Amino acid sequence: MAEPQQKSQQDLKGHISIQNLGLSYEDKDGSAVSVIENCSVEFDPGLLNVVMGKSGCGKSTLAYLIAGYLKADQGLIAIDGRAVTKPGADRIMVFQETALWPWMTVTENVIFGPLVRNAFSRAEATSKAEELLERFGLLDFGNKYPGQLSGGMKRRAEIAQALINSPDIMVLDEPFRGLDVMTRELLQEYYLQLFEETRLSTLFITSELEEALFLADRIYVMTEAPNNIEQVIEIDLPRPRSYEVTTTQQYLELKQVAMEYLYAGSEEYL
Amino acid sequence: MTDKPVIIDSSTDARFGHLSVQNVSKVYDPLGAHVEALDDCSLEIPAGEFIAVVGPSGCGKSTLLNILAGFDNLTAGQVLIDGEKLATIDHPPRPGSDRVVVFQNGALFPWKTVLQNVVYGLVVQNRFPESEANEMGMELLARSGNLDRIAGSYPSQLSSGMQRRVEILRALINNPRILLLDEPFRAMDTVSKTTMHRYLLEIYDQYHKTVFFITHDLDEAIFLADTVVVMTTRPGTIKLRLDVDLPRPRTRETMLSQRFLELKQQAVSAVHEEAKKAFERGERELA
C-alpha cells in the first residue's frame, strides 16, 4: 500500500452479506446454548460499520465467523459474492488481546504475512513495513520486541501488520478496550484518519456507545436475547471527524436514538 | 429506599466530610529517581459534595487518593478533614473506616460471601456482635436493590456490576465521612456503566456522603459530580475547576441537555491537551 488513495465506488471490495446465520454449543449438561440466532445482515463496502452490544452478546463470535476461525451451524456468510470457508488474508482481524508474536520483533511481525504467502521478497516486504511503521510513528521501534511497547503502540503495530497485506476488510474486535480513555481517544482519531484516507471496509466491534458514535458510518445494534442484529442506525456526522464533533447537537441526538435501542431489550435498572 | 437505616445518619446538613487539601506535593524516592507525582495541589471539598477528578494516566490522581485514604504520605503541604489534621509531613495519615476506598479492579474478598464482605468493617472493628452486624448487612442489602437474594453467593459468581454495588455497600455500612472511588466503572460496557451511574447517584442523593471520584471519562465526571477538577500530566496539579450546576436528581436526559454540552465544551480541550502531552511523553519514555 505505497500511498493510500481514494478507491472509486464500483470496485469497492469488502461487501459482507450474512443470511440466517446460527451457531450454538453444548454446555456441560448437554443443553444447547445459542451464541448467534438466525442473524441476517448486510455490511456495505467502503464504510466504517460498527457492531455494538453488551459484553457477552456474541459480537466477537460474529467476528470469528466472518474471519473464518469458526464454522456456523447454519446460514451463510459471503464476501463480495464468495462464501467464507476458511481464514484468508482478504479479511484480517485485530483481536481484543494483542496478537503480536512476542518472540518476533515488530518488523518481523509486520512482514510475516507477505513472506509466509511469499507475496513479496524479503527486501520488498521490509521496505513496505518500514514505510507503514514510519506512517504510524513506530519506525525506531522496528527491532524492539512487542513486550517493550506501550498498549497504544502495540495496537498501531497490529494495524500495520494487517495493512501490509492490503486486506479487503479490517475486522477490529474491541481493539481499544482496557486502554485508558485518553490513549483510546487518540487511537480512535488515528484509525479514523486512516479510514478516511483509504475507505478500507471496516467492521469495528465495541461495547462503548461513545466509541461507536464517534467512529461509525453505520451502527449495528446487537442484542442479547435473541443474539442477532435487528437495528441499524445511520451516523451521518460530517467527515473528516475530530473529537470536537462529540460536543455538537447532532451528536447528542444520535446518542439519544442509540440509547433507546440499547435499552429497548434490557431494562436493567434494579 | 423508604426508611433511613439505623446506623447510617444522612442528616441533610452533612456535618462531616469537609476535606481541605492545602499545597500538597509528593515526590517518590526523593534520593534516587526523584519522581515528582504531585506539585502544590490545593483543593477545598465542602462536606457532602460529589467531586470528580479527571486527568491522563500518571497525573497523580491515584497518588492523591492514596494520601487521602492513608496508604501513602505527602512530602509537602497538609490535608485536614473536618478541621482535624489528616496528613502532614510529620503526621502520616492512617487508613480508617471514615475514608473507605472502592478500588478500580474491585477488592471484594473472594473467599467471603457477599454478606460477610459487607459486614466485615463492623465485625473487625467489633462495633457490633456478628449477629447484629449480619442483620444490618441484610437490611442494607435488601434496601439497595434487593441484593439480599445474593447475600450467600461468592464474589466470583457475580457480574462486575453486582460486585461493584456490593463493594459500595461494604464501604457505606461503616458510615464513612468520605467515599473514595478509584475509576470504579472503568472496564464496564455502556449499559452496565449507565446502570451503575444511576445506582451511585441514588446512594449519593440518599446518604449525602462526600464523594471523591477519580475517572478518565469526562462525560462520566460531569454527569455525576458537583465539581469537576482537571489535573495536568506529571507532576500533577490542578489545571481547571468546573462547577457543575446541573439539577439533581440527574437522569439520562441531563446527559443530553444543552447545559451539559456547554460544560463539556469548557473542559474537553483542557483534558485533551493533557492527554496528548501524556501520550507523547509515554512514547518518548519508551523510545
Next chain:
Amino acid sequence: MSAGSESRPLPSRPSRWRHLNWRGAVSVITFFVLWHLAVVLEFAGFAELPTPVQTMSIFVTEYLTSIDYWNSWLVSFERVFYGFIIAQLLGIPLGLLFGTSPRFRNMFFPVFELLRPIPPLAWVPISILFWPTNESSIVFITFIGAFFVIVINVYDGVGNIQKEHMWLARSLGASRMAIFRRIMLPSVIPSIAVGMTLGIAITWNVVIAAEMIASDSGLGRLTWEGYVSSTPEVVLIGMISIGLAGYLSSITVDMIERRMMPWQEKS
C-alpha cells in the same frame, strides 16, 4: 513487595547500598556458629562430625588437589548430562505430540499418567536388570527423573498457546508447517524452559541416590563411602560438592534458557 501492614505499601526499598541483606548474613553466620557449637559441645549425634573450619581445612589440604575427587565430579556430571539431554530429545517431541494430536493423547496419555507418580528411584532395580552396563542403568534413572517433568510441561505449554496467535497466522496464509515452526514452537519455549529448570534439579537429586545404591563412583558414592568408612568430613564435603554441582548446572540451564528466549528478558 512485603505484605506487612507496618511497611509502606509502595514496593521500592530505601536505596541501593542498603539492599545488602544484613539480616540474611546474620542468619547464615549463626547457622555455622551453631554447627560449630554442636560439634564442640558434643550434642547428641554431632559428636564425631567435624566443625565447619575443620571440614574446610580437610577439603583444602586433601581434596582440592586430588584427582579422584574431581573425577567423581566428572562422573556425576556425565551421568546428569546424558540423562538430561536424552530426556529433552525424547520428552519435548512426545510433549508436543500429546499436545497436538488428540487421538495419540487419548490413547497414550493415561498410560503416561499411570507411570508418572512412580518415583524415579523405584526404577533402579528394573534399570539394573534391563541395561547391560552399570553406567547406562544410572543414566536411565537420571533420564527418567527429567523425562516426565519435561513432557508434562511441554504438554501444558501447547495447551496454553494463545488462540489468537494461531488464528492470525492462519489468516495471513501460513501453512501448517510454518505455523508449527514459527508460531507453535516459539510459544512453547517458555514451558520447555520451566521443564528444564525443574528437570536439572531432579536429575541431580536422582543421580546422587542412584550412585549411593548402585555405583562405585561419583559424588553420591563419595558421600556414601564417607559414611561407610566413618569419615564424616568426607560426607560433609560430598554434600557441599553436590550442592555446588547442582547449583552450577542450574545456572547453566538458566543461561541457556535466557538465550532461548531473548524477547523475554528484554521486556
Next chain:
Amino acid sequence: MWKLFTQQKFMLMWLGFMITILSWYAAVKWLPISSFQRLPDPLTVVIEWFNTDPDYGLSVFTRDYYLHIWYSTYRATTSFILAVILGVPLGILMGWRVKVNDYASALLSILRPIPPLAWVPVAILIFPGSEPAVIFVTFLVAFFATTMNTLLGVKSINSDYFKAAQCLGARPKDILRDIIIPGALPSIFTGLQIAMGAAWFSLVAGEMIAAQYGLGFMILESYNLVQYPTIIIMMITLGIVGYISSAIIRLVGNHLMRWREQSMGLSLT
C-alpha cells in the same frame, strides 16, 4: 455430541493400555534381546500379584504386602505433616513480615541447592537409627516445597485486598486471619501436592538406602532376592499409593476453597 466424544475417548484409552501391555509381553517373550528377556512379563506379574499364595510371599492377599504399604505411608504422612506444621507458618511469616523473610530466605537459599538425598548419610550419622533419618530426609524435601509455595502464595495476593481491609479498620492480626491465610490457600495447596510428590520421591531412596521395611526397601530387596515380578508389583503399588495421597490433598483443597470452585464453573460467554 459430548457423550459420543467421551465414549470414543474411553475406547482409545483402553486401546492404549492394551498396546502397552502387549508390546511389553511381546518384547519380553519373543524379542531376541537378552536385556528384555531378563525382565518379568506382565502375565507372571499379574498372576503373582493376585495369587492367594504367591511364590515370593507378597500379593494382595498377604499381610506383608500391606505391612510395607503401611510403613511407607506412615513415613510419608509423618514427614508430610511435619512439613505442613513447620513450612506453612514459616512461609506465611516470611510473606507477612519483611524481617522474617530476610533472616529465613538467605538460610533457605544456601540449603536448598543441596539435593535432599545427599542429606541421607549425614542424617543417619546425626539421628539415632535409620527410621528418623529417613523421615528427616523426606520431611526436608516436603518442607522446602511447602514453605516456598506458601511464601509465593502470600506474595501473589492482590495488594488491594490489604488496603481494603485496612480501610475497614482491620488490625495486623485481622489481616493475617482474613487476608493472608485465605488468600495464600490456593498456592499453599499447590505446594502441598508438590510436597507430597517430593516426599514419596525421596522416601523411596531413603528406604532403599537405610530402611528394613517399606515399598522402597522391598523394591530393592526383591531385586537382591531375584524376585523380579515383585519389583514391578511394588513399583505399581507405589505409583497408586502416591497418586491416591495427592488426590486426597486435592479433595481437601477443593473442599476448603469452595469459593474458588464456583468461579471455575463460569459459563463460556
